[in-house]
Amino acid sequence: MSPVETDVEDAVPEADMLALIGHEFPGGSRRIEHWENWLLTDCTGFDQLPDGTVHPIALFHVPIQGSGMTIAALFALGRVEGAGSVGLDGYDWEYFKPLREDVDYRVDGRVVDVERCSTDAGRIYDRFVFSIDLTEPDGNIAARVTNFWRLRR
């Protein structure tokens, strides 16, 4: 192990990160109100959607917040802070039903995978994967997100 890798291991032990696999978020419920959807849609530069349809990009923050987490809490869980500490590798978002304003979605999430990796340049990072489900009041799943983050060490 190189001195750099030793420093990383001291700061954020790999075992601590691997122990997060299976970690359940608190869970909860989340309603998307009209004003929030309006602003969100406006930020994307698209026309407002009809009939209380929520912009599909809400699947980033609504699942996180509804699961009882925040982006800051996820950073803390992954032990990262500051500019450049987090990278976005990818998303896999599934839409089983259109998302609607003023629906109380049940939200449940968990860490599904963590892997310590290094870049071609030898920079250490943890691949951090979490998945969250949104369920309608009648028990039908509305959406599932799986997000892939890069936590740089």
Add this chain to the structure above:
Amino acid sequence: MTIHEGAQIPKWAMERVDAQRMKTMAAILRDPYPVHWDRDANEAIGYGGQVINQGPLNLSYIANMLMAWQGPHCIRRLQVAFGRPVLDDDNVVATGIVDSIDEVDGERRATCTITLQRDGEDVVTGTAVVALSDE
């Protein structure tokens, strides 16, 4: 007009990525990551004087392209990877092409290769599954 394999999805452009929208988005997301709103914080990572667009906003331009094409309820799945950051004042264009069409759960679905490009460079790449509207 029937959608077929190989069809090009009409492009959707964000002509100028706006730092003010990033600030609003950061508030909606409750996102404390300074790269989206603090130009000074980005000096240390080589983007001094600029701010980095949120990943969800980059993906939203692709979602907008798909909704403009097949309606607001058409998206069934988005699988994407993010490349280089998109910065304020960038001009980005969402593009897509139909790879295959299948019948699933009583609807015709197109699996599409999707990209977000800046000056011809792919900054988001991936696959979308889209329910095709009645033709």
